[in-house]
Amino acid sequence: MAIYPKLIMDALEKVRYPGTGKNLVEMGMVEDNIRIDGNKVSFSLLFEKPTDPFIKSVVKSAEAAIITHAAELGEKGIDIKGNIEVRTRQAARPEPDKLLPEVKNIIAVSSGKGGVGKSTVAANLAVALTMQGYKVGLLDADIFGPSQPKMFHLEEARPYMEEVNGRELIQPAENYGVKVLSIGFFVNKEDAVLWRGAMASNALKQLIADANWGDLDYFLIDLPPGTSDIHLTMVQTLAITGAIVVSTPQEVALADARKGISMFLGEKINVPVLGLVENMAWFTPAELPENKYYIFGKEGGKRLAEELNIPLLGQIPIVQSICEGGDNGKPVALNPDSITGAAFQALAENVVDQIEYRNEHLDPTRRVVVSKK
Numbered sequence: 001m002a003i004y005p006k007l008i009m010d011a012l013e014k015v016r017y018p019g020t021g022k023n024l025v026e027m028g029m030v031e032d033n034i035r036i037d038g039n040k041v042s043f044s045l046l047f048e049k050p051t052d053p054f055i056k057s058v059v060k061s062a063e064a065a066i067i068t069h070a071a072e073l074g075e076k077g078i079d080i081k082g083n084i085e086v087r088t089r090q091a092a093r094p095e096p097d098k099l100l101p102e103v104k105n106i107i108a109v110s111s112g113k114g115g116v117g118k119s120t121v122a123a124n125l126a127v128a129l130t131m132q133g134y135k136v137g138l139l140d141a142d143i144f145g146p147s148q149p150k151m152f153h154l155e156e157a158r159p160y161m162e163e164v165n166g167r168e169l170i171q172p173a174e175n176y177g178v179k180v181l182s183i184g185f186f187v188n189k190e191d192a193v194l195w196r197g198a199m200a201s202n203a204l205k206q207l208i209a210d211a212n213w214g215d216l217d218y219f220l221i222d223l224p225p226g227t228s229d230i231h232l233t234m235v236q237t238l239a240i241t242g243a244i245v246v247s248t249p250q251e252v253a254l255a256d257a258r259k260g261i262s263m264f265l266g267e268k269i270n271v272p273v274l275g276l277v278e279n280m281a282w283f284t285p286a287e288l289p290e291n292k293y294y295i296f297g298k299e300g301g302k303r304l305a306e307e308l309n310i311p312l313l314g315q316i317p318i319v320q321s322i323c324e325g326g327d328n329g330k331p332v333a334l335n336p337d338s339i340t341g342a343a344f345q346a347l348a349e350n351v352v353d354q355i356e357y358r359n360e361h362l363d364p365t366r367r368v369v370v371s372k373k
Contacts, residue, residue, distance in 0.1 A: 003075060005034045008041060011069035015061045018054050019055035024062065031087065041066065049168075050092040059084050089167035093209050096367060099238065100208070102215040103137070105355050108234065108243040108271065110264070112256025114145075114225040117279040118246040120345075121316065123151040124333040124340075125244075128348035130177040131333065134140065134217040137172065139207060140182030142224045143200040149184040152176065153329025157185055162212065169212040176334065179216070181207045197229035197320040204233055218355075226256070227263050235269050235368040236353075242274035242358050242365075244313065244351065249278055249300035257301075261308060271365055274354040275311035276301055277347065283318045290341055292317070311354055314347035316340065 012024045024030055024045065026195035031044035045062065049057055063080050070078040093099075100106070109125070111118035119142065126138045149155045157173035159181065172179040183203055198220040213219065221240075224230050234240065243264045247257035257276065264271040278301025295318075305312040319340050325332040333344040 003036050003039065003041060003070065003078060005036070007070060007073065007075075008034055008043065008066060011066040012062055014069070015058070017058060017066045024058070033372055036293050039077045040079040040083065042080075042085070044085040044087050047088050047162050047195075049090045050088045052088070055086055059086065090168055097239070100216075100219065103213060103219045104217050105241040105359075106219045106221065106238055107274070107351070107355070108221045108223055108240050108264075109246065110223045110231075110243055110260050111225045111246045112258070112260040113253055116225075116246055116248045116253050117316070118225065119147045119151065121244075121246045121277055121279055122220055123148060124331045124344040125329045125348055125351065126178045126218075126220050127176050127333040128336075128344045129218050129351070131307075131336065132348055132352070134352075135215055136177070137179040137213050137219045139219070139221045140180070140184065141204055141207075141221050143183050143204060143230060144224065146182045146184030148180055148222060149173075149189070150183045150327070151331060152178065152180050154180060155183070155189060155329075159185055161324060164212050168208075170210055171206070171212055171294045172326060175329075176331065179213065181211055183207070201229055201233040204230060205237055207231060208237055221362045227260065231263065232368075237291070237367070239365045239367045240271045241355060242272045244277060246277045246279050247292070247301050247304070249297040251297065251300060253296075254300050254304050259302065260309070261310065265362065269368060272358050272362055273310050274358065275313035275353060276305045276308075277313050278305075278315045280301060280318045281315035284339060286319060311350070313350045313354065314343060316343050316347070357373055 009025055009030065012030055013085065015024050016022065017027055017029070020027065029046050031046055034043040045059065051074045062084060066080050067078055107119060109122040122138065126136050130136045138148060140146045154173045154175055159170050159173055161168045162171050170181065172181045172273065173185065174180065190230060221234060223234065244254070245257050245260050247253045261273055263269060264273050280296050282294050284292055302312050317339060332338060332340045335341040336345045
């Protein structure tokens with residue numbers, strides 16, 4: 001019996017796309033390129049997106065349907081397995097090493113433990129860099145405790161999708177000149193995010209790879225505290241230019257900061273550490289700006305930086321306006337004449353200097369590639 005195109009189409013009319021109740025022919029998924037060479041059959045199936053979760057199962061079902069239908073008609077030697085090409089209407093995600101082609105520098109902002117003001121430092125550093133004339137993006141990668149929407153007064157923001165070069169990309173929200181994306185834009189702010197590690201990692205990859213970050217001088221990533229799946233996902237997804245570690249002068253915080261620095265400098269990760277930020281370095285009352293009260297200990301971050309031979313990028317004092325600025329969605333770096341605003345502007349200048357030094361003297365960072373055995 002001869003194999004003919006109608007046999008193929010009849011078989012594919014029996015294959016339904018999950019969740020729609022419609023078959024592949026009805027949905028216009030069968031491309032008009034059926035080729036028959038003896039018993040060998042090949043053609044293409046058209047899916048909306050390259051990330052469609054049903055691609056593999058639909059292709060297998062199509063192969064099985066064609067073999068079964070042909071056998072019912074007396075043809076048992078049909079060659080179809082591996083001959084169905086998958087095409088997508090939306091352009092595929094770029095290769096891993098080409099995800100952010102217009103981003104010049106990627107900076108991870110990290111901390112060994114929570115509560116040391118890492119997100120506050122990340123937000124104000126982003127604003128300070130913008131005020132100095134740089135193009136800046138900020139990714140809130142703290143999946144389980146996103147705080148950047150509040151710090152940038154973007155709690156009601158709901159980023160939309162826009163087609164860019166054949167791909168549907170998320171458009172980051174923007175305030176104070178900083179492009180911002182956070183999982184907080186996509187979940188109810190009153191609800192806890194209860195996701196397993198794989199779900200959180202996939203969500204993070206989407207915020208990186210499926211977003212229109214565009215041309216940036218600095219792309220800051222506000223990482224969760226500690227070391228986790230998110231950190232591993234980040235270094236496997238992006239070649240990070242360098243890491244900034246935030247700590248308070250307190251010994252318990254410095255012990256965890258030491259672990260975070262060790263993680264980045266380890267042989268498997270190998271991300272340069274740009275330096276340490278000592279946050280809450282001292283308390284200064286607004287009415288007594290010359291007074292310094294070392295309530296968490298004195299210069300612990302400075303000593304750790306000297307011990308590990310990494311730069312101390314800045315010492316940020318505690319002033320009530322820092323807390324108020326974060327709660328009101330107005331980062332204190334917007335006021336460079338204030339005590340803390342000046343500290344963040346100085347921090348930004350030091351970060352720029354360290355990035356330039358790093359890029360001049362060290363090889364580009366490589367993505368961490370996990371080999372499967």
